[in-house]
Amino acid sequence: MYATFNAVVTALRDKVGSPYDTIPTEMAYYGEGGMEGWSSLCGTLNGSSLAINLCSDKATTSALVNELIGWYTQTALPSDTANQFAAQSEYLDNKMTKKLASSVSDSTLCHVSVTKCCLASGYASGSPERAERCARLAGDVASKAVELLTASANGTFKAVYGPLAEASCTSCHTIGKDYKAGNFTRGKGDCTECHGDNPHAGS
Amino acid sequence: MYATFNAVVTALRDKVGSPYDTIPTEMAYYGEGGMEGWSSLCGTLNGSSLAINLCSDKATTSALVNELIGWYTQTALPSDTANQFAAQSEYLDNKMTKKLASSVSDSTLCHVSVTKCCLASGYASGSPERAERCARLAGDVASKAVELLTASANGTFKAVYGPLAEASCTSCHTIGKDYKAGNFTRGKGDCTECHGDNPHAGS
Numbered sequence: 001m002y003a004t005f006n007a008v009v010t011a012l013r014d015k016v017g018s019p020y021d022t023i024p025t026e027m028a029y030y031g032e033g034g035m036e037g038w039s040s041l042c043g044t045l046n047g048s049s050l051a052i053n054l055c056s057d058k059a060t061t062s063a064l065v066n067e068l069i070g071w072y073t074q075t076a077l078p079s080d081t082a083n084q085f086a087a088q089s090e091y092l093d094n095k096m097t098k099k100l101a102s103s104v105s106d107s108t109l110c111h112v113s114v115t116k117c118c119l120a121s122g123y124a125s126g127s128p129e130r131a132e133r134c135a136r137l138a139g140d141v142a143s144k145a146v147e148l149l150t151a152s153a154n155g156t157f158k159a160v161y162g163p164l165a166e167a168s169c170t171s172c173h174t175i176g177k178d179y180k181a182g183n184f185t186r187g188k189g190d191c192t193e194c195h196g197d198n199p200h201a202g203s
Numbered sequence: 204m205y206a207t208f209n210a211v212v213t214a215l216r217d218k219v220g221s222p223y224d225t226i227p228t229e230m231a232y233y234g235e236g237g238m239e240g241w242s243s244l245c246g247t248l249n250g251s252s253l254a255i256n257l258c259s260d261k262a263t264t265s266a267l268v269n270e271l272i273g274w275y276t277q278t279a280l281p282s283d284t285a286n287q288f289a290a291q292s293e294y295l296d297n298k299m300t301k302k303l304a305s306s307v308s309d310s311t312l313c314h315v316s317v318t319k320c321c322l323a324s325g326y327a328s329g330s331p332e333r334a335e336r337c338a339r340l341a342g343d344v345a346s347k348a349v350e351l352l353t354a355s356a357n358g359t360f361k362a363v364y365g366p367l368a369e370a371s372c373t374s375c376h377t378i379g380k381d382y383k384a385g386n387f388t389r390g391k392g393d394c395t396e397c398h399g400d401n402p403h404a405g406s
Contacts, residue, residue, distance in 0.1 A: 022225045029264055030256040034244075036268045037378075038366075039390030040311040041237075041244035050253075053233040061232055065239045108243040111390040118387035125389045126379040163241075175240075176329040184321035186328045187242030187314040194397040 001031025001043035034110025070161025163188030204234025237313025273364025366391030
């Protein structure tokens with residue numbers, strides 16, 4: 001979380017100055033490892049969204065964060081660009097030059113993202129390569145946040161990514177007023193990620 | 204997210220003043236509904252943790268946020284106190300006086316928390332009662348965050364709650380360096396919430 005929040009706010013501080021020079025970016029430490037290692041919300045999304053919100057009104061924040069999450073969950077990360085940066089030692093703290101396997105998370109969660117990274121790469125979750133993969137991913141997500149903010153400022157932003165939730169599920173299981181029809185939940189995430197391919201089996 | 208972040212920071216602003224009067228609490232709008240309705244991390248946890256981090260060093264933040272999450276996931280919410288506040292019209296904006304059913308989420312996620320609330324109460328996810336339940340829960344979580352901060356400041360903080368993850372799972376499936384032993388994931392959440400009671404069946 002700190003990595004992406006600090007990246008965007010530091011750039012704003014350097015380019016714009018006040019009021020961004022009053023924001024202590026260390027306030028985003030808590031989101032590391034999906035909330036202090038609970039592996040909940042990926043910290044790269046939490047930090048980038050906080051930065052987007054810091055310099056956007058409510059409606060713009062909603063649109064850009066929605067887009068960022070949609071992109072994040074449906075894109076193979078780390079990107080080729082991130083791997084190329086590392087190969088060419090272009091990061092400020094370039095710890096590793098080798099190419100790392102990319103994977104699509106289909107989820108907002110650190111837990112799912114890390115597992116899919118490990119399964120795609122064969123690296124253990126406590127390996128330096130997995131940590132480096134998350135660092136490259138943080139660069140990707142911060143970069144995407146800045147791209148979205150820039151497009152919004154230029155009036156060229158258009159939403160591309162939608163929710164992951166299957167329409168066949170959300171036609172009943174969505175936020176709504178009819179409990180008996182299945183309106184007893186909410187969300188935009190991939191339903192089958194946790195509920196399996198046939199969640200009604202046995203019911 | 205805004206509800207809990209604003210509650211704690213406003214209190215700090217009123218009691219302490221600078222530097223808390225420089226923090227625009229509207230920066231926490233994005234966490235509503237588990238990240239703009241994605242139903243990921245519960246916004247009450249995100250906002251309270253951001254507030255804890257804002258006025259704590261890194262080690263203290265880690266300890267208090269861990270405790271807040273452990274408590275949140277294992278406590279029936281909204282609390283009796285929250286229901287009593289509503290019954291006595293003690294909230295600044297007291298929208299509803301009736302008692303609302305409490306439920307234990309066993310999860311950090313908005314999606315799971317809202318579903319368990321609906322199943323426990325019979326109210327639909329888009330009902331005014333479900334919205335009111337989340338508002339009362341925000342009061343509970345902000346209050347707990349302040350309780351933890353106060354205990355920490357007084358030197359009386361002791362961790363009570365641990366992770367939810369089953370030891371029988373995390374003896375293999377944890378953050379670590381041995382991929383073949385099962386170290387291809389991370390997290391402290393309840394494993395069986397998504398993986399079922401017998402996740403090795405068929406493997």
